[in-house]
Every structure is written in C-alpha cells, then in structure tokens.
Amino acid sequence: EPEVTQTPSHQVTQMGQEVIxxxxxxxxxxxxxxYRQILGQKVEFLVSFYNNExxxxxxxxxxxxxxERPDGSNFTLKIRSTKLEDSAMYFCxxxxxxxxxxxxEGSRLTVL
Amino acid sequence: AQKVTQAQTEISxxxxxxxxxxxxxxxxxxxxxxFWYKQPPSGELVFLIRRNSxxxxxxxxxxxxxxxxxxxxxFNFTIxxxxxxxSAVYFCALSEAIGNDMRFGxxxxxxxxx
Numbered sequence: 001e002p003e004v005t006q007t008p009s010h011q012v013t014q015m016g017q018e019v020i021x022x023x024x025x026x027x028x029x030x031x032x033x034x035y036r037q038i039l040g041q042k043v044e045f046l047v048s049f050y051n052n053e054x055x056x057x058x059x060x061x062x063x064x065x066x067x068e069r070p071d072g073s074n075f076t077l078k079i080r081s082t083k084l085e086d087s088a089m090y091f092c093x094x095x096x097x098x099x100x101x102x103x104x105e106g107s108r109l110t111v112l
Numbered sequence: 113a114q115k116v117t118q119a120q121t122e123i124s125x126x127x128x129x130x131x132x133x134x135x136x137x138x139x140x141x142x143x144x145x146x147f148w149y150k151q152p153p154s155g156e157l158v159f160l161i162r163r164n165s166x167x168x169x170x171x172x173x174x175x176x177x178x179x180x181x182x183x184x185x186x187f188n189f190t191i192x193x194x195x196x197x198x199s200a201v202y203f204c205a206l207s208e209a210i211g212n213d214m215r216f217g218x219x220x221x222x223x224x225x226x
C-alpha cells in the first residue's frame with residue numbers, strides 16, 4: 001500500500017540553525033501539506049501546496065518557513081533559523097482528489 | 113473559520129465495552145468534509161474515515177461506526193466491543209474544501225483496559 005515517507009525521523013539542532021525536513025508523498029496525489037504537533041497538543045496546520053505553489057498557510061507559517069517541491073517527488077519544509085518553540089513533531093501529508101489526507105510517520109524536531 | 117470541538121479529553125473503558133467519541137463542528141460553508149484520525153502511541157496519524165457534508169448516511173466498518181447529524185453539527189464515532197489495541201488519541205477534523213486547511217479538534221485520548 002502506498003505511503004507517505006518522511007526523513008529524518010528525529011533531528012536535534014541548535015537554536016538558530018536551519019533545518020530541512022523531507023517528505024515523499026504518495027505518487028498520484030496532487031495536494032501536499034505540512035502539519036505540526038507540539039508534544040501532547042493538537043495537530044496544527046502549517047501549509048498546503050498544490051500545483052507547485054502554496055494554496056493556503058496558517059499564521060504559524062511565517063517568513064522563517066518555506067516549502068519546496070524541487071524534483072516532482074520530494075516535498076520539503078525548511079525552517080531558516082530555528083527557535084526553541086519550533087520543537088515539535090512535523091507531519092507531512094498528501095491528499096487525493098477526494099480530500100482524504102494520508103500522513104507520514106512524522107519527523108521529530110528538537111531545538112536546543 | 114471552521115472549528116472542531118472534542119469535549120471529551122480522556123475516556124477510559126474496560127475491554128468489550130462500547131464507547132462513543134463526540135465531535136461537534138462549526139462552519140459557515142454548506143459544503144465541507146469531516147474526518148476521523150487515530151493516533152496510536154507510536155505517533156503516526158491513521159486515516160479512518162471521510163464524510164461529505166451532503167452525505168448524512170451513517171457508516172459502519174467492522175467495530176467502528178460513525179453518526180453524522182447536520183442538525184446538531186455532530187460527527188460522533190462509536191467503537192463497539194472495544195479492544196486494548198483501540199487505545200489511542202482520536203482526532204476529529206474538518207476541511208471546508210479539498211486542498212484547504214484541515215482543522216483538527218483537540219483529540220480524545222481513549223484508554224481501553226484489559
């Protein structure tokens with residue numbers, strides 16, 4: 001069964017460093033998303049991506065964040081200068097034409 | 113903007129009991145999509161069901177069933193004869209359009225004791 005894969009599963013970084021989280025969505029899906037979940041809290045929307053551009057973003061997704069689909073398969077989330085409060089589990093999701101979202105296993109980011 | 117409320121923070125049941133997880137939503141759109149996801153202790157988010165706003169038929173899938181009532185803006189989830197493996201956090205979510213922000217509720221942590 002096709003699945004969304006994310007790397008790395010866990011990344012530890014120093015405050016102020018740049019981080020890139022990678023995702024390989026399900027191949028025939030057209031919609032791509034990043035969500036985050038701070039430990040024990042709710043799942044929060046960051047950004048959605050369709051037709052090679054951002055279709056919607058939340059107030060969390062400020063200038064420090066960017067997304068890219070560089071090669072037609074990978075979908076990346078970059079955080080330019082990490083802050084302590086960026087520590088969270090980041091989930092990538094890909095969506096089909098029915099609006100069903102399938103999530104990867106997540107990338108845990110720890111900012112020290 | 114859409115809003116999803118899961119009033120039950122935690123529920124604990126004994127194996128084989130039935131349990132219903134409540135979900136109430138708010139939206140101004142007439143077309144929208146409702147979802148349930150399961151997050152087991154391993155942390156991944158597992159898709160369970162999607163429902164269109166124009167399809168109020170209830171659905172049953174094995175021990176799982178969903179009751180969608182537009183009149184009360186609710187989309188409740190029932191697990192029949194619960195099992196220990198059902199222990200997880202369950203999230204209800206709403207999207208007002210395909211490709212848009214899917215807004216999650218705060219989740220309900222279900223613990224099924226043997």
